[in-house]
Amino acid sequence: MRWVWTGVAVGVSVLGAGAILAQTELNQTSGEKIFKANCAACHAGGNNIVEPEKTLKKEALARFGMDSQGAIIKQVTGGKNAMPAFGGELSTEEIRQVASYVLEMADQDWQK
Known part of the structure; x- marks a missing residue:
């Protein structure tokens, strides 16, 4: 009986992790879709067509204080x-x- 219970507990843990992963993928997909619809005209590939030095690349985000979600x-x-x-x-x-x-x-580095 103990073996069955452990199997159920592992199954629940795996299902829980799958739900979290699915939610994360949904958010990433949503973020990507929103970015493409609203931001990509100026920031495609992490670039910046208006101010080329202010890209969305990691180094530039850090240099201009834009390297946090806030x-x-x-x-x-x-x-x-x-x-x-x-x-x-x-x-x-x-x-x-x-x-x-x-x-x-x-x-x-904007490689996906």
Whole structure:
């Protein structure tokens, strides 16, 4: 009986991990879709067509103090200089998903 109980517990743990992984993948996919629909015109591949030195690459994000989710959320929500504000167009959750996506892609040097 103990073996069966352990098997059930392991099965539940695996299912729980699968649900968490599925939710993470959903968020990443959502962040990517939102980014492509709203940001990629200027930031495709992590670049910046308006101010080329201010890319979304890891080094540039660090240099300009944009290497945290909070900083990116603030920038996307309120805009700055040539970048428009998206706070009126995207929900708080959508902006959070975009910030997560940007940081993830910066860690991967925008190679996916």
